[in-house]
Amino acid sequence: MTILMKKIILQLRVLERNIDNWFLISVLFVFSLLRIPSLIEPYWYGDEGIYEVMGMAIRRGRILYQGILDNKPPMLYLIYSVFDGDQFYARLLSLIFGILAVIFIFKLSSLIFKKKLQIYLSTLFFALLFGLPLLEGNIANAENFMLAPIILSAILIIKGIKLNNSKYFLFSGLLLSFAFLTKIVAVFDFFAFLTFALIIRFYNVKFSLIEIKKYCRKMVSGKKILFYDFKNEIILILSFLTPILLSFVYFLAVGALPQYLSAVLSQNVGYVGWGNYFLFPMGLLLIKSSILLIVIILIAIKRKNIGETGVFILLWLSFSIFNALFASRTYLHYILVLIPSLTLFLGYILSSKRLLYFKLFILLFAVILITKNFHFYKKNTAYYKNYVNFVLGKKSVASYQAFFDRNTPRDYDIANFIKLNTKEEDNIFLWSDSAQIYALSGKLPPGRYTVAYHIAFYKNALEETRRDIYNKKPKYIIATKNYSPIVDILRDYNLKFNIDKVKIYERQIQ
Template sequence: MVQKRKIWLPLWLILGLGLAFLLRLPSLFEPYSYGDECIYLTLGQAARQGLTLYGQIHDNKPPLLYLLAALSGNLFWFRTILLFWGLATIFLFYKLAQIFFPKKEKLIKISTLSFAFFSSIPLFEGGVANAEVFLILFTIAGILRIFCGKKQSKWVFFSAGIFFSLAMLFKVPAVFDFVAALVFITILFWDTKKKNYKLPRPPCFATRSGQVITNYFFLALGFILPILASLAYFWSQGALNQYLTAAFFQNLPYLSSWGGSPRLRFGFLVLFVGLALWKRKEIGNSLLFILIWFAFSLFGATLSGRPYPHYLVQSLPSLCFLLAFFFSKLKPKEHLFLSVSLAIFLLTLFYFRFWVYSPFSPYKNFLLFATKRYSQEKYFASFGQKVERDYQLAQFLTLHTQKNEKVFIWGDSPCIYALSRRLPVGRYTVAYHIADFDGFEETASALEKEKPGFIIDLQDETKPFPELREILAKNYSLFKTIDGAKILVLYYIYGGR
């Protein structure tokens, strides 16, 4: 008798992954228009050319995102990596849902399909290669590793720590997901030790103090080692101070530059988590962890007070799990905490005035472009008025400069660097970084020293930079104007270009 093969993935999950693939597919054909992506690609290009990140070119995130951009080389491959990365994240989410909702197929489907949908649509910028979209794979993997460990083993916690560390090396606020796991592990051990009440525990959780201390140690060791490795690397490159400042120390004042009250938000975090822990006897184990995870991840997502939708991707996994709980039989306290959590999320959207992108317009415009009812020019224009100008300026630089020749652009259009594959003079790719990190004097010194053949003044920057104006007046003349942007050429090479 022939034994039937067991299907590896259920049909509904295959269809969900297929839907996510289709929802992300148009992003592969979008133009260079998203500023942050272009910064990542420019730093990736610098890394490919042998420049030291942070020491010779600057941005304010940890290095993994730039290394991924370096690996991809251009926007199409960056987005392609993101597409399959997103599918892998959905699969890991599904495996975690199986642990949180054992033998509850309906809740597994609701949580997984909602995550597949919301993580892929433009509403949360799921198709844009931002750090949050990459890091949630590692936070989910870290939590999954802890909960699916089959036996009490220090290596389970060590590998979980590594996953959380890799998430943080994409973006610092991922540390709050790690803290959420620590809080839950601690309270679970405390209740087991004190025999306050009986909760189902993951098999890898220890019950003896010595084992718990060992597990904590290896969890912390796994978390610290990748970070130490990055510190050692940048120390060897002579850029340790710049790395620490840009990726870690400088992040807090930079993140707070849009105002808001982090202390007030921290107070709400402590209050919410404290209430959940106080009433934990009336809350199931899975829901308790997800509430803690949601609170810490939302705090991390709103740490900067900035209204960018992709920041909320960090909270999306826990939010989708909470949504699924609404379709289960709940105790009164469980229903109360779920309702409060959803209300907090909605209030957060309004309080910080998160930007809302149409979830439908990008698909409509792509279909019009794919069916040749939109020209490329019209399709590109749907992503902003400056896109066509940036492409023209990049084409000019490609034709008039050498591959290894640096240029300088005064303004906030890093896509010109990414498109032309030219690097900036100085460490900064955009004017707002020069202003935010007080890089005026450093940039002016670099311009005086390197004297780039071309400087582009986009004419839309209001921040004063008198040193630049002096350099332009002394050494440069107007060569050409493209859509309002002035291209200035160094005097002594005017005739040779």
Template structure:
């Protein structure tokens, strides 16, 4: 099909349209999910001119907050996530076509149908509440640069890819420069995304070392590897240097490093035990990854599996390690493995049904995938996720005016109505530039009231994980800023005696919304 002279794949458009329709309910969700509210607070403060980490804090790399800051509303975040998911699905389609095109078949139907099935499967799993696909978390964003990076890697992984001469006859592959930029973008969205690229690059290096790419060429093996890897490394580091430079010149480099990397590492290591012990789950997972990787490599060198199988399996293995790096089983972590897992499963089926070169090895890979999926189902059995069918029923009943707004919101989290009520209360009794402070897990109050945060820490766990002994400095900041309202979640999960003293001296309790207590500045003259 052609539109304005451009060749358009009708079936791909149909699949993307179905995925887009599936994501429509997410566009009207209320402000209920805690992480989204944090991202919105940071995005709004950045849009107001705040420097990330120096003026407003959270413990993730910066790019996600920048995306939210472009237009800090929940509808924007949901719509942008939908665009990224559709972009990811398009990349999956092209990548699947590229992988399967290496196997000529008398019947072209499988190479047409399988990429569409992969696209549909990825779109569905990334759009259902089952894996928190309706939430605009980093996973929905960083899968796009990962998949498109994988597509470019596969396109340039042949024995004689297009290259350009730099100096003394040395050549590099320019397409790999884009891969490095995509890798940096994914890394700046969330650190574990780097594992996907590591797996894909490692696979291509092995394939080039094994045969075809290196053995048949007159170029030295090291030169061919450098030609492939150097542009990736240079562009990756170049973008990181620009980001580091921005925070350095804005006096926020130390905070950036602590929030994005140091505190992230501490978060991952929670409940893991001492890193020096081999019983640490991080080591156990790494050992399993190395062992399975070596088995795959040996199978490839023995020609039991194809290079396509090796590429997809190593990508999935490294991606899985990144997804389960933390010992906290949040369902949205599994979104990271959806593209490589779907592609690997479909390739295993394609290999078994149509290629038929080594069915025993294919069966072993298939059984291994089943065991991994079973283990993941046990590991994430208690992970929070909204029930899928009631989620869509709740949406349909609301848009068809069979359910009141309050009931619609309560389906997600009954406490969300408290945040809406407090925000309405604050907006009626304050000016838009009056700062507020929330002690607890209610960042939605900042968003819904559209009031600035009094200090850079907007969540109680930010204060307790960064420097629990620094409460004196924080109280001094609150005294200096004089927030118009202080909201405290009771019972208090993180004790802050100095805050209690401040509230008792200078504030009065003016409202209570279940567990959220609202205090208004009463004695401003003697503050």
């Protein structure tokens, strides 16, 4: 009878694994179907246009930040440089990273949840929110390449804590550093996981004035403090910082460290400060930071009531909400960083009826906060209909392109004009916010700046661009928007063509 029971239990476990595997395969299939239309989208999204030009410039020998400029860390541009700015391959890699993210969220859910419904619900909602264009999951933005390493890092942190194994902390820090070098907001995931590790370390310690005094005396005396050995946390911090410091060393070696620090740090400080102005620059950010700190303290105090899983999810959710609202901008892809913790929180709600109303209140509060600050993409059904009609030949190329942006057919017309009327050695200059025209035509800007709003925004950028145009002598200057800031540059150019209200100036033969 015992042998029979063992066989039955073994078969049930095999069946359970098979159900899990088939569920994951089904979700991955749905996720891939949702993302497939993104692979053939036209070059239309402005930020992607910048990344494409950055990638092309790196492949052609320009030094990042010194020879070509944008305000993100280098990893995203290096990814685009691998494909020489080709959007299809960047989107394909984004799809692969998305598949990995779905697998990792399933593994993470399986690690922290006991009920299958919790695991399945979290995984399914994550796949849908990340797969649909609802939150710009279809765009190969920085966030799309960050989620997989961040979620894997979370898995390693939890395993590292359970096994007290420093190797897990080492690799977790390296993954978070990769995410940070893709976009600096990954620092909030790093702080979330570090805070979690610290709270769990003191999980069974009773916080009191007496205990704090004892701990401080032991620290001063230099005695080893029982379980207060912070080796794992130190390894996490060092492994996170090391690749970042190595990036500083690299840019110092190529003579571009000042430009690197300016682009990635100081310019982003100004960017964040502008959106967070309240009484003074960063005033609103100070308020948000204070609220986050209070929430962290409350989670630490109530850690026994909410449990280790609750501590992890609530910490990550709090930091992720702060992350999404950090810059006080309404760009939709900012919400992508919130998806992992939010979908895990859905599973956490089902863990038990205990604190149910509290959990539902947090969910409602998070949803209201997001919907008040961001406007979701509303053409999801039309997006897939546009794809199907185009694939079936029921829609023209121009009509398909115009669905994404009315200026997209115009950009393709301009790119075709450039390819037909220039040689490989000819330069062009665009007074435009459509950097994708450079990518479509296979050309680079004469200087560091890829779009007009960067030239207008950055200090001394206009004067620098004038010098670059004077030195490179582009054959054509193409203006898709008001060109008053560059009127003096046009002295050596004649208006030759007008395509879709776009003025094309040709350099005078001298």
